[in-house]
Amino acid sequence: MDLYLIFESIAREYKEVVLETKILTLPSGEPAKLRIELIDGSFADIWISISGKYSYHWDRLEIDGTIYRYDNVPHKVWNYTSTFPHHFHNKEEKMVMDSDMPLKPDMQMKHFMEFRRKIIMQRLL
Numbered sequence: 561m562d563l564y565l566i567f568e569s570i571a572r573e574y575k576e577v578v579l580e581t582k583i584l585t586l587p588s589g590e591p592a593k594l595r596i597e598l599i600d601g602s603f604a605d606i607w608i609s610i611s612g613k614y615s616y617h618w619d620r621l622e623i624d625g626t627i628y629r630y631d632n633v634p635h636k637v638w639n640y641t642s643t644f645p646h647h648f649h650n651k652e653e654k655m656v657m658d659s660d661m662p663l664k665p666d667m668q669m670k671h672f673m674e675f676r677r678k679i680i681m682q683r684l685l
Contacts, residue, residue, distance in 0.1 A: 563665060564591045567606055570669045571596050577680045600680050606672070608665060616661070616672040626651040630661045630672065 568581045571594070580597040593607040602620040615631040627649060634645035638656045641647045646659040662668055 563608060564594050564606075566666060567594050567608075567669045570666065571673060574673050574677055577677050598676065598680060600683065604672070604676065606669065614665070614668065616668065618672075618676055627653060628675070630659055630668070632659075 564583045568583060571578055571581045577599050578596055579599055582595050584592045584595055586592050593605045596604040596606070598604065600620075600623055602618065602623050604616070604618045606614075606616050608614040613632060615629060615633070617631075618628040620626045620628070628651065629649040630646075631649075632646045638644060638647045641656065641658045643659045646661060647656050648659045648661070649655065650657055660671075662671055
């Protein structure tokens with residue numbers, strides 16, 4: 561739970577693009593993921609495990625049909641990336657490229673928030 565609280569705190573620093581944050585929990589009370597609602601009507605879900613697996617997913621399907629996701633699930637189909645198992649889904653599920661995601665979770669969250677802020681602010685201008 562502590563890591564999700566840190567992530568939520570980082571997300572709230574981006575007030576110009578974040579409407580709301582919420583830690584979603586399992587029936588046991590354990591955190592399942594962090595949901596971030598953004599000003600453009602899109603949302604992001606952040607999931608991280610104790611073992612270091614992660615998914616930073618930005619869903620813009622209802623806005624412009626795109627998704628962006630950084631994750632490190634070792635699907636063999638993406639093993640052509642030089643950063644495997646770390647990879648980045650760029651606009652489409654099957655459009656996968658090398659990841660530029662930092663390795664430390666707090667830096668990952670900041671990187672992901674900067675990425676979203678840049679895209680949202682460009683589209684608002």
